[in-house]
Amino acid sequence: MNKSLLSAALPSIARATALAQERATLVEADDPFLWLEDIEGRGQLAWARVENEKTLGVLQSDPRYRRFYEQALTILQSKDRIAYVSLGRRGLENFWKDEDHVRGVWRRTTLERYRSQDPQWETILDVDALANAENKNWVFQGGSGLPPEERLCLISLSDGGKDAASIREFDSETKSFVADGFYLPEGKQDVSWVDGDTLLVARDWGGGSLTQAGYPFVVKELKRTQPLGEAREIFRGEPTDVQALPLVLRDSEGRIHATGAIRVISSVECEYVVFRPDGPIKLNLPKKAAIVGLASGRLLVNLDEEWEPDDVRFETGSLISYDLAEWKQDPLRAKASLVFQPRSRQALSGLSSTKNFLILTILENVQSKVFLYKYDKKAWSSTPIPLPQHTNVNVSAASRQADQAMFTVSNYLRPTSIWYFDAETQNLEELKTTPTAFDASNHVVDHCEATSCDGTSIPYFLVRAKNARFDGAIPTLLYGYGGFQVSLLPSYLGPVGRLWLEQGNAYVVANLRGGGEFGPQWHQAAQGAMKQTTWDDFIAVAEDLIRRKVTSPRRLGVIGGSQGGLLVGAAISQRPELFNAAIMQVPLFDMLRYTSLGAGASWIAEYGDPAIAEQRSWIEAYSPYQKLVPGKTYPAPLILTSTKDDRVHPSHGRKAAAKLAALGQPYFYYENTDGGHAATANLIEYARRLALEYTYASKRLCSE
Template identity: 50%
Template sequence: MPNLLRPALLAASLLVGALPMTQALAADDPYTWMEEIEGARALDWARAENARSLPRLQQDARYAGLYEQARAIATAPDRIPGVAFAGGDRLRDFWQDATHVRGLWRETDLAGYRSGAPAWRTILDVDALAKAEGANWVFAGADCLEPDARLCLVSLSDGGKDAVTVREFDAREGRFVEGGFRLPEGKHRFDWIDRDTLLVVTALSPSESTVSGYPFIARLLKRGQTLAQAREVFRGERRDGGYGVSGQVFRDAAGRVEAVVLDRPIDTFSSEHHLLLGDRTVKLGLPLRSTVQALSAGRLVVSLEADWPETGMKAGDLVDFDLAAVSRAPQALRPDLVLRPTESQSVEQVATTRDRLVIGLLDNVRGRVLSLRRTATGWTSETLPLPADSTLTVTSASKDSNRLMVGASAYLSPTSQWLADAADGSTDRLRGLPPRFDASNMVVEQNWAVSKDGTRIPYSVVRRKDAPMDGSNPTLLYAYGGFLVSQTPAYAATPGKLWVEKGGIYVVANIRGGGEFGPRWHNAGLKLDRMRVYDDFFAVSEDLVRRGYTSQRRLGIMGGSNGGLLMGVALTKRPELYNAVVIQVPLFDMIRYTQIGAGASWVGEYGDPAVPAEREMLMSYSPYQNLKAGQPYPTVFIETSTKDDRVHPAHARKAAARLKALGYEYIYYENIDGGHAAAANLNERAVRQALEYTYLMQRLMD
């Protein structure tokens, strides 16, 4: 799930009255034993399914070539490094290739990087670490203390799980700090206060985790203390939804702490916001549907995901507050407007440099980057000169200068990397990805389908120019449709090479539930309105057939996580529309989902099966409960990962088991590692992609 990646309190019935209901559900479900994530019986079942399914794909003559092409793209030495500012002119990057499939964390300087021939210094070799420790380590990031970024908290995941082990690391010396900060495996939230103090949100026992498995107690941990000795500064409640308490530490260019904000999520999209003042916290008078985004020029910048009627502010607005006034009167907040997007726009990113507030804006699913400067009369704004008709992503912002790293991408244009200065407005192209497929005979089109309620839904089509419009084209439709996550144009390296080059059409739908047009686009598909998301997807599917791009015989669909749920709904609601369905790491049992893995944290998105009206809606589309005998289901491909501690593999396992019991053909792949991405390293990613496209060719091209 996204950040996935925060809005209604878990109903009291979920906590007080849920036990009889869940017991009844378990009694009616013969596959609840699959919910033991690494239970011997479940793993034996998964291995047997892999042994049955994988030869069907891997013995296809096309599989080996697809794997090599996918692996070549994933491990190409001429990929663009994902560099980030690390104090002064230093840049850091996490790099994976054919030799270092787990990856190298490394460093260079800006001058060397700009020259095109940087001298990289390895900070940490994760392949070597995994070998030395006999562990299946996946690098999950490093949080470094500004401004010099020498002391870092390195997160290591076992096989790709969300839960991580955290160790303090000296990036200058290239070694773990002896006797340094260390957190055992868990779903922690943490940040530096100073070199001897951490803000840590973690669970010392199961009772300190929410019903969805996230910690809700914040502590200040001093160097040399155990977690049990750390001083508690804030706590939520066990019944809280969402992703647990989290904290943000805002600093000035010199690294001094200006403010610490703690968020207590009430459910998936609603949070209380608290300001840490010394040894105490005060609650801020912000609406629950809001997100504290940044601190710039002494102003606390907040995005609104719902209207704030008493102030006149609207959902989608970016507003700010004087930090000194917030500290004096935290409940009496009056916002000033920073930016109000139009109906076609959405604020996608908010970042800060030393002197500027930076906004990544979507306009009709195309990107712009704005640089804002605070004056005596408010904010002034300019658009940075970056590639048009592209997705623009601020990948790093320097706190001790005004420099930005920006990625630019479009479906047929290889990704480029830009160095921008938010103060003087200059931009400089640093890198360009070499083409991964021949796009000379390809075109991108944006079309609009009309959903059941009359809403126009945009979608993008990537195809060969000579593709006949007679319904004969093998077509892959991808969508997500949830959690305010936007599907924006991105260089189609893998689908371009493995699919479009070979005569297929690739389509991305911008259905509701996403964030392409701001909170209104997301809010339109929440809870009792969930069918709008699926109606949008069916409308795009039908429009592809109506326009002659494809036909049912040649139309396949793919989606993961929340998108995997979408695939399950499409399978059970409209099986006659599709001949191939790739269901990646899905949600599937929406009646028991709050009892499985981190499911209770998503009640704000889907609704609560303990609330009768919401349960009725969930039951109407829950794929697991709606699988029936005698339906025209195509042979589906279901894939998951044993290490996925976010969307539990039981969803995929139970889907396959029920299809089998009903007598349907299906293909199942469970990666024993891989986490929520279903791939723990580059080789595993290539395997997954080769399996998917082999399946799609068998179903849609043969």
């Protein structure tokens, strides 16, 4: 970096350093459990092993555990379950795990073979064999092919399921790693192909090139055979950002129309820079906007805030587009036009493009509808795709070389099916259906609403037995998330149906503010200073279930993961009398320390920054770790974490368990060695986690 650039960067570096130091000092003076934040320390791992032994000793000795484990594993490893595929130039590709391929196998087939009941597959990469050959704990995290041929791939391999992964170049035709090919050592990194000899890479380049959240803010251009130390810097964000990402805009033929970088300022704000012959240009898009692709010769942008360029007003949640040729000529003066604008209770749920079409999935009152869009001369036209109603629909695959797509269709009681669609011929056919995992004939789904404390209606789905008696006696699990504009949509309950519903129990999914079920506004209503809104909504649903006499506090449990684990922690620390069970999966918990743990600093836009006094005050008002106090009785939670979780630090769960122990409160704690933020690295570990969860729930809620 030259002296002038260094001088310009000094204020932001100093500010980032000061904030980092202040966050590092956000320690409660009387907190005796800070030592558990050392993830791999010998004493800390010994503590986790002792806790695991206690939990496994109780739950695995329950006669229900072995039955639940075997039932879950049978469902998860079923040979007849759907093999989800991508539609690429080289065929239909799938990543598959079963009892013979615990780590998984990457494989390929044709559409004609896939249509058959028992398709023949061509193995591309056997990850079990690779891990054995290299004596590594590999977890496959996907690959990115070089367009248009897609023969050369950059594949990500993680040690035990961490977000940090190593990236290696692989030839999918010869099924071997490329000799002297691209190799990027382990790290949290993002990579995009430019051409066969060039990559754009955001990673740890050393010398303070990571943000406080642990992600890169420097993007470089890397040439084939070039050492990492010689890569050319092309973009530098700020150390106070969340991260920077490479940007390569390609059309369906693989042609590049722009390269650049994305400066991710926060989890909800970003800036785009495109590289041009006369120098880089920062696009004049609003910060809450995202470039989402190219389709029909148009550049597509999704808006998470209202925007009024050139006296044309676009509402929050709208999808807009630019003529690609006009935009390339002058990105700052190109005129945008509307593609889709949500009505009340609507939200854009998904977007995919084929060679000539755009496919939009629209949520309307948490129900899916799918439309085919085409741009013809001056306007977009849309046609509904006649998929089954009252289901959740997702585009599971879309071809950029043809006008073909595949959809997954399901609801809580309907086994998931795969539908193939040819947009050119309008042919729509059901190809695959997952095996029935449980008897749903005796169950129904009610779409209900609770009223939160500010009067807002909060929808939720209640899955129950048809003949259920509303006498407050139904063992009920309430699931929620409520963050980061993530929507909880109906999907087949599978193992949950077998392990829980078939016993006559009920399962509830709440669509809380903070999620995305009704668009950006639904999310923004529960951010920062308003985050308590999410917890209030969850509690309102719990109270509504009790008011309707679906269940009672003796029979009601809560379950959630990550942000949902924080949700559960907030619920049981604020209203412990409402619940008799709580399952916290890889939870956030100590919110006064979260910015100094794992990737926590990347979520400041969601929760606020405890280094800032005003924001600390609203976080402190709900942080579950600080809200566990003497004199209250908590519902003996089951806390599940992973040593390899480099997203939500495992010390959140560790410290929750340790504090409950210090308070003399019962709890269960299990820390899986592998698994990353998923807490499981393979189907065997997933079956074990399910068996632990539902054995625990049965002990707490079903036993007399």
